[in-house]
Amino acid sequence: xxxxxxxxxxxxxxxxxxxxxxxxxxxxxxxxxxxxxxxxxxxxxxxxxxxxxxxxxxxxxxxxxxxxxxxxxxxxxxxxxxxxxxxxxxxxxxxxxxxxxxxxxxxxxxxxxxxxxxxxxxxxxxxxxxxxxxxxxxxxxxxxxxxxxxxxxxxxxxxxxxxxxxxxxxxxxxxxxxxxxxxxxxxxxxxxxxxxxxxxxxxxxxxxxx
Numbered sequence: 740x741x742x743x744x745x746x747x748x749x750x751x752x753x754x755x756x757x758x759x760x761x762x763x764x765x766x767x768x769x770x771x772x773x774x775x776x777x778x779x780x781x782x783x784x785x786x787x788x789x790x791x792x793x794x795x796x797x798x799x800x801x802x803x804x805x806x807x808x809x810x811x812x813x814x815x816x817x818x819x820x821x822x823x824x825x826x827x828x829x830x831x832x833x834x835x836x837x838x839x840x841x842x843x844x845x846x847x848x849x850x851x852x853x854x855x856x857x858x859x860x861x862x863x864x865x866x867x868x869x870x871x872x873x874x875x876x877x878x879x880x881x882x883x884x885x886x887x888x889x890x891x892x893x894x895x896x897x898x899x900x901x902x903x904x905x906x907x908x909x910x911x912x913x914x915x916x917x918x919x920x921x922x923x924x925x926x927x928x929x930x931x932x933x934x935x936x937x938x939x940x941x942x943x944x945x946x947x948x949x
Contacts, residue, residue, distance in 0.1 A: 771822055772943045773804045781931045783808040783816065808932070816916040816928055818936065822944065823897075824908045832890055833877055833913055834864060842866040842873075849888055850876065852930055855938035860888035865918070872918040874925040876933065880940050881909035908944055912936070 778785050788805040802822040807815050834844050847863035859878055866873045878886050879893035882900050887893050893909055900907040914932050918925045 770945075771802045772945075773802055773820060773822065776804055776806070776820075776936075776939065776943065780808060780818070781928070781935045783810060783932075785818070788817075810916070810928055812919070814917050814919045816932060817914070818932065819911075819913040820943075821911040822908070823910070833875065833911075837864075837866040837875070840868070842868045847874075850930075852933055852937075854934050856884060856886060856940065859886040859933060859937050861933070862888050865922075866915075873915050874918050874922065874929065875913065875915040876929050877911065877913040879909060879911055880937075880944075882907065882946060884941050886937065886940075910940070910944065912940075 785806045785808045788807050801824040804818070804820040806818045808818060810816055837844055843866070845865040845867065847865060849860060850863055851858050851860045853859075861876045861878045863874070863876050866875055878888055879890060880886055881893060881896050885896065887896065897907045897909050914929050914936070916925050916928050
Protein backbone atom coordinates (compact mmCIF):
# COMPACT_ATOMS: atom_id res chain seq x y z
CA UNK A 740 0.00 0.00 0.00
CA UNK A 741 1.37 3.42 -1.00
CA UNK A 742 2.38 5.73 1.84
CA UNK A 743 0.85 9.17 2.19
CA UNK A 744 4.21 10.72 1.37
CA UNK A 745 4.44 8.90 -1.95
CA UNK A 746 0.86 9.76 -2.84
CA UNK A 747 1.48 13.38 -1.93
CA UNK A 748 4.64 13.49 -4.03
CA UNK A 749 2.84 12.00 -7.03
CA UNK A 750 0.05 14.56 -6.75
CA UNK A 751 2.54 17.41 -6.52
CA UNK A 752 4.35 16.06 -9.59
CA UNK A 753 1.10 15.88 -11.56
CA UNK A 754 0.13 19.38 -10.47
CA UNK A 755 3.56 20.65 -11.45
CA UNK A 756 3.32 19.09 -14.90
CA UNK A 757 -0.18 20.49 -15.31
CA UNK A 758 1.01 23.98 -14.39
CA UNK A 759 3.97 23.64 -16.77
CA UNK A 760 1.69 22.79 -19.68
CA UNK A 761 -0.79 25.53 -18.79
CA UNK A 762 1.84 28.26 -18.44
CA UNK A 763 4.04 27.07 -21.31
CA UNK A 764 1.83 25.43 -23.95
CA UNK A 765 3.73 23.28 -26.48
CA UNK A 766 5.35 25.18 -29.34
CA UNK A 767 4.30 24.38 -32.88
CA UNK A 768 6.95 22.74 -35.04
CA UNK A 769 5.64 24.52 -38.14
CA UNK A 770 4.39 23.10 -41.39
CA UNK A 771 5.31 19.64 -42.58
CA UNK A 772 6.35 19.01 -46.16
CA UNK A 773 4.96 15.55 -46.84
CA UNK A 774 3.46 16.90 -50.06
CA UNK A 775 7.00 17.15 -51.44
CA UNK A 776 7.46 13.38 -51.27
CA UNK A 777 8.41 12.33 -54.83
CA UNK A 778 5.58 10.82 -56.85
CA UNK A 779 8.04 8.16 -57.98
CA UNK A 780 10.19 6.23 -55.49
CA UNK A 781 12.48 3.25 -55.97
CA UNK A 782 11.69 3.57 -59.67
CA UNK A 783 7.98 2.93 -59.03
CA UNK A 784 5.08 5.24 -59.98
CA UNK A 785 2.89 6.29 -57.06
CA UNK A 786 -0.80 7.09 -56.66
CA UNK A 787 -2.32 9.03 -53.74
CA UNK A 788 -4.80 7.09 -51.60
CA UNK A 789 -7.51 8.58 -49.43
CA UNK A 790 -8.28 7.39 -45.91
CA UNK A 791 -11.72 6.70 -44.48
CA UNK A 792 -12.77 9.55 -42.18
CA UNK A 793 -13.19 7.09 -39.32
CA UNK A 794 -9.56 6.05 -39.72
CA UNK A 795 -8.43 9.66 -39.88
CA UNK A 796 -10.33 10.49 -36.69
CA UNK A 797 -8.97 7.42 -34.92
CA UNK A 798 -5.36 8.23 -35.78
CA UNK A 799 -5.73 11.84 -34.58
CA UNK A 800 -2.76 12.69 -36.77
CA UNK A 801 -1.47 16.16 -37.65
CA UNK A 802 -0.54 15.04 -41.17
CA UNK A 803 -0.41 11.82 -43.15
CA UNK A 804 0.64 10.39 -46.47
CA UNK A 805 -1.00 7.30 -47.97
CA UNK A 806 0.30 6.19 -51.33
CA UNK A 807 0.17 3.14 -53.60
CA UNK A 808 3.19 2.28 -55.73
CA UNK A 809 3.06 -0.26 -58.54
CA UNK A 810 5.92 -2.71 -58.97
CA UNK A 811 7.02 -3.69 -62.50
CA UNK A 812 5.16 -6.99 -62.10
CA UNK A 813 1.95 -5.09 -61.33
CA UNK A 814 1.97 -5.99 -57.61
CA UNK A 815 1.05 -3.07 -55.30
CA UNK A 816 3.42 -1.66 -52.69
CA UNK A 817 1.94 0.63 -50.03
CA UNK A 818 3.59 3.51 -48.19
CA UNK A 819 1.91 5.06 -45.13
CA UNK A 820 3.30 7.95 -43.06
CA UNK A 821 1.43 9.30 -40.03
CA UNK A 822 2.78 12.44 -38.35
CA UNK A 823 2.16 13.51 -34.74
CA UNK A 824 3.02 16.86 -33.15
CA UNK A 825 3.05 17.39 -29.38
CA UNK A 826 1.05 14.20 -28.89
CA UNK A 827 2.16 10.64 -28.22
CA UNK A 828 -1.08 8.77 -27.65
CA UNK A 829 -2.17 8.57 -31.29
CA UNK A 830 0.81 6.37 -32.05
CA UNK A 831 -0.17 2.72 -31.94
CA UNK A 832 0.97 -0.66 -33.19
CA UNK A 833 -0.23 -1.36 -36.77
CA UNK A 834 -0.73 -5.02 -35.90
CA UNK A 835 -3.95 -4.01 -34.17
CA UNK A 836 -5.26 -2.51 -37.41
CA UNK A 837 -4.60 -5.70 -39.37
CA UNK A 838 -6.11 -7.92 -36.70
CA UNK A 839 -9.25 -5.77 -36.57
CA UNK A 840 -9.65 -6.40 -40.32
CA UNK A 841 -9.54 -10.17 -39.87
CA UNK A 842 -5.90 -10.82 -40.70
CA UNK A 843 -3.87 -13.49 -38.95
CA UNK A 844 -0.49 -12.05 -37.95
CA UNK A 845 2.80 -13.93 -38.08
CA UNK A 846 5.68 -12.12 -36.40
CA UNK A 847 8.99 -11.98 -38.29
CA UNK A 848 12.48 -11.20 -36.95
CA UNK A 849 13.37 -7.51 -36.63
CA UNK A 850 15.53 -6.05 -39.37
CA UNK A 851 17.96 -3.13 -39.47
CA UNK A 852 18.62 -1.57 -42.86
CA UNK A 853 21.59 0.71 -43.51
CA UNK A 854 20.45 3.86 -45.34
CA UNK A 855 21.74 7.36 -46.09
CA UNK A 856 19.77 8.45 -42.98
CA UNK A 857 21.70 5.90 -40.94
CA UNK A 858 20.58 2.50 -39.62
CA UNK A 859 16.79 2.08 -39.74
CA UNK A 860 15.59 -0.62 -37.29
CA UNK A 861 12.24 -2.11 -38.31
CA UNK A 862 9.57 -4.37 -36.93
CA UNK A 863 8.23 -6.93 -39.41
CA UNK A 864 5.26 -9.23 -39.70
CA UNK A 865 3.24 -11.17 -42.21
CA UNK A 866 -0.53 -10.53 -42.43
CA UNK A 867 -2.61 -13.40 -43.83
CA UNK A 868 -6.28 -13.41 -44.75
CA UNK A 869 -7.41 -16.22 -47.05
CA UNK A 870 -5.14 -16.30 -50.09
CA UNK A 871 -3.81 -12.81 -49.43
CA UNK A 872 -0.38 -12.65 -47.79
CA UNK A 873 1.05 -9.20 -47.08
CA UNK A 874 4.57 -8.54 -45.84
CA UNK A 875 4.78 -5.49 -43.56
CA UNK A 876 7.74 -3.47 -42.27
CA UNK A 877 7.39 -0.42 -40.03
CA UNK A 878 9.39 2.00 -37.91
CA UNK A 879 9.09 5.33 -36.07
CA UNK A 880 10.91 8.60 -36.76
CA UNK A 881 11.49 11.53 -34.40
CA UNK A 882 13.69 14.55 -33.63
CA UNK A 883 17.43 14.24 -34.10
CA UNK A 884 16.80 12.24 -37.27
CA UNK A 885 16.24 9.12 -35.17
CA UNK A 886 14.65 5.99 -36.61
CA UNK A 887 13.23 3.66 -33.94
CA UNK A 888 11.63 0.22 -34.02
CA UNK A 889 9.82 0.24 -30.66
CA UNK A 890 6.68 2.33 -30.13
CA UNK A 891 7.43 2.57 -26.41
CA UNK A 892 10.85 4.06 -27.13
CA UNK A 893 9.22 6.43 -29.61
CA UNK A 894 6.73 7.64 -26.99
CA UNK A 895 9.49 8.06 -24.42
CA UNK A 896 11.57 10.10 -26.89
CA UNK A 897 8.56 12.32 -27.64
CA UNK A 898 7.92 12.83 -23.92
CA UNK A 899 11.55 13.73 -23.14
CA UNK A 900 11.77 16.03 -26.13
CA UNK A 901 8.63 17.80 -24.96
CA UNK A 902 10.11 18.35 -21.48
CA UNK A 903 13.45 19.59 -22.81
CA UNK A 904 12.23 21.82 -25.61
CA UNK A 905 8.50 22.31 -24.95
CA UNK A 906 7.76 20.78 -28.36
CA UNK A 907 7.92 17.34 -29.89
CA UNK A 908 7.14 15.55 -33.09
CA UNK A 909 7.36 12.12 -34.62
CA UNK A 910 6.08 9.97 -37.46
CA UNK A 911 5.08 6.39 -38.04
CA UNK A 912 6.23 4.82 -41.33
CA UNK A 913 4.81 1.59 -42.76
CA UNK A 914 5.83 -0.08 -46.03
CA UNK A 915 4.12 -3.25 -47.21
CA UNK A 916 3.56 -5.37 -50.30
CA UNK A 917 2.05 -8.70 -51.26
CA UNK A 918 4.29 -11.76 -51.16
CA UNK A 919 4.16 -12.29 -54.91
CA UNK A 920 5.85 -14.24 -56.35
CA UNK A 921 7.60 -15.04 -53.06
CA UNK A 922 8.71 -13.65 -49.70
CA UNK A 923 12.24 -12.80 -50.88
CA UNK A 924 10.98 -10.63 -53.73
CA UNK A 925 8.55 -8.82 -51.43
CA UNK A 926 11.26 -8.17 -48.86
CA UNK A 927 13.64 -6.89 -51.52
CA UNK A 928 11.12 -4.32 -52.75
CA UNK A 929 10.35 -3.14 -49.21
CA UNK A 930 14.05 -2.69 -48.43
CA UNK A 931 14.54 -0.79 -51.67
CA UNK A 932 11.67 1.55 -50.81
CA UNK A 933 12.89 2.11 -47.23
CA UNK A 934 16.42 2.77 -48.48
CA UNK A 935 15.22 5.52 -50.81
CA UNK A 936 12.47 6.97 -48.61
CA UNK A 937 14.10 7.13 -45.14
CA UNK A 938 16.74 9.74 -46.09
CA UNK A 939 13.93 12.07 -47.22
CA UNK A 940 12.30 12.23 -43.77
CA UNK A 941 14.39 15.15 -42.41
CA UNK A 942 13.21 17.29 -45.34
CA UNK A 943 9.54 16.57 -44.56
CA UNK A 944 9.63 17.47 -40.86
CA UNK A 945 11.52 20.62 -39.82
CA UNK A 946 13.47 20.39 -36.58
CA UNK A 947 13.02 24.08 -35.76
CA UNK A 948 9.65 25.71 -34.99
CA UNK A 949 8.20 28.22 -37.43
